[in-house]
Amino acid sequence: MSQRTDNVRVRRTRKLLRDALIxxxxxxxxxxxxxxxxxxxxxVSRAAFYRNYRDKYHLVEQIFDEAMEALLCTMADEDEQPPIKRWVAFFEHVAEYRRLYGALLGKKGSSWFAAKMQSSLSNNIAHHLDSITTSGSLVATLLGGMFVQAIAWWLENERPLSPYEIATETARLASAVITEANRPSS
Structure with missing residues (x-):
């Protein structure tokens, strides 16, 4: 069997497994x-599953890694884009993969996935907050949780706001948290 045929078969198997999982x-x-x-x-046979993944968590982890890679690509060139454009791109990505995120972050989803996503977002936020706030780690953790909850709310309510509107609202709330974190304590 040629390498190309094998790659098509592997991609097809992975897609079938991911669709079934969702x-x-x-x-x-x-x-x-x-x-x-x-x-x-x-x-798909169990053997085909185990050729690609160790268990259901590994399958979800691979889906997560690919979704985060796609997300980071949408937010590329961040130094050239204003922050609101990055947030809009973030929510456009979530809308594009709404079924995946809705399943994994919804009521029947995976607390493991939600924690992993929060950690990933918190780490990304901490990277940007290093020069902005003295309590960057705490603020990043709070904001990461806020964004995961905002995504879950947005999807569970069938996206009542446009990506621009939800991005604007969450950015405003994040800004308030950062401002309060930087306020000198009494």
Whole structure:
């Protein structure tokens, strides 16, 4: 079999498994689903699953890594873009992958995924806050949690605000937290 044919087959298998995972999370919740259910829904053998992933957490981790890579690409050239444009790009990305984020951050989702996403966002925020606030780590952690909750709220409520509106609102709230963190204590 040629390398190209093999790559197409691997990509197809991974897509089927990911689609099945999202469907099952929406139906049953992440914690209750099994690898067997994912492979059955995807119509893929268990052997094919284990050639690609160690377990369901590894599958979610790979999805997360790819989604975060795509997210960071949308926010590339950050020094050239005003912060609000980066936030709008962030929420446009979330809207594009709404089914994935909605399943993983929703009521039936994965607390593991939510914690991983919060940690990733907090680390990214901390990198930007180093020169802005003296309590960067605490503020970054709070903002990371706020953004994960904002995403979950936005998706659970079927995106009642445009990406620009939700970006503006969360940026305003983040700015208030940063301003308060920088206020001298009495």
């Amino acid at each position: 469907e099952l999370i929406e139906e049953r919740g992440f914690e209750r689903l099994t690898v067997g259910e994912v492979t059955e829904r995807a119509m």
